[in-house]
Amino acid sequence: xxxxxxxxxxxxxxxxxxxxxxxxxxxxxxxxxxxxxxxxxxxxxxxxxxxxxxxxxxxxxxxxxxxxxxxxxxxxxxxxxxxxxxxxxxxxxxxxxxxxxxxxxxxxxxxxxxxxxxxxxxxxxxxxxxxxxxxxxxxxxxxxxxxxxxxxxxxxxxxxxxxxxxxxxxxxxxxxxxxxxxxxxxxxxxxxxxxxxxxxxxxxxxxxxxxxxxxxxxxxxxxxxxxxxx
Numbered sequence: 001x002x003x004x005x006x007x008x009x010x011x012x013x014x015x016x017x018x019x020x021x022x023x024x025x026x027x028x029x030x031x032x033x034x035x036x037x038x039x040x041x042x043x044x045x046x047x048x049x050x051x052x053x054x055x056x057x058x059x060x061x062x063x064x065x066x067x068x069x070x071x072x073x074x075x076x077x078x079x080x081x082x083x084x085x086x087x088x089x090x091x092x093x094x095x096x097x098x099x100x101x102x103x104x105x106x107x108x109x110x111x112x113x114x115x116x117x118x119x120x121x122x123x124x125x126x127x128x129x130x131x132x133x134x135x136x137x138x139x140x141x142x143x144x145x146x147x148x149x150x151x152x153x154x155x156x157x158x159x160x161x162x163x164x165x166x167x168x169x170x171x172x173x174x175x176x177x178x179x180x181x182x183x184x185x186x187x188x189x190x191x192x193x194x195x196x197x198x199x200x201x202x203x204x205x206x207x208x209x210x211x212x213x214x215x216x217x218x219x220x221x222x223x224x225x226x227x228x229x230x
Contacts, residue, residue: 041200044190052181064185065211067140067166072103072216074138079106079165081127081156082144085198089144093205101212106134127156135163144170144205146197148177148188157182170204172197 047060055063071078078097080090087109094105108114108127117126135141141160145153148171157179160167169183172191180186187204191197 037196038199038203041189041191041196042203045200045204046175046188046190048180048186048188050184055185060185060187061208061211064168064208065215067168067184068097068101068103068208068212069215071138071140071166072101075104076136076138076140076165077104077106077134078140078142079108079131079135079160080142080144081108081153083150083152085194086144086146086201089198089202089205090142093142093209096209097212100209101216103212103216124151124155127152128159131156131159131163135160135165137164139163139165141165141167142170142205143167143179143183144201145179146191146194146201147171147173148179149173150179154178154182170201172200 045057047055047057049055068078070076078094080094081087082090091107091109094107097103098105108130113130114126117129121129131141139160141156143153143157143160148169157167157169161182166185167183168185168187169179170187171177171179172189175188175190177188180188187201189197189200189204191200
């Protein structure tokens with residue numbers, strides 16, 4: 001039966017696949033171009049300090065790593081925030097930093113909390129309101145926004161600054177966006193699209209996580225499972 005089914009499959013011609021059958025456009029879908037676009041965007045990365053001085057990449061990452069290690073030493077918390085895809089990146093990194101770095105992390109993604117604050121105050125305050133009560137001197141806020149102009153992210157940075165925490169921002173689109181001027185470290189990529197901004201931010205965050213993991217050298221707990229059935 002399976003052999004008969006396979007005989008009905010068209011033989012590959014060896015020519016590049018096109019998108020004509022999917023969207024009616026006879027144009028090759030070049031994966032290599034997508035890779036080149038991502039690399040080109042990552043190479044535009046600029047990092048500024050709180051005084052908007054341009055930093056060398058490895059020096060900036062060293063400072064970011066130092067922020068994280070000091071937060072751990074002082075038993076502080078790393079808060080990570082974003083909207084949409086940036087929220088999912090914040091969630092991913094919060095898990096990895098906790099699991100592989102041994103550092104306490106926190107998110108503000110509980111639906112009840114987000115909807116209550118959005119309803120009672122405004123969506124612009126969904127991150128700044130809890131931070132107002134929770135952020136402390138030895139904490140860190142990692143704020144992610146593709147455009148760098150999301151009001152709730154910007155407001156959270158102001159709140160974290162007033163609380164004395166270290167603030168690290170990741171943004172894209174237009175250089176000089178609001179968010180890129182609010183952190184002690186500001187990672188910016190000249191990404192013309194959300195897909196390139198989000199992909200670049202994920203790469204930036206993963207490199208930071210790799211540095212933390214290498215320093216932390218957290219060993220996996222040895223879990224012993226005992227048979228409890230006959």
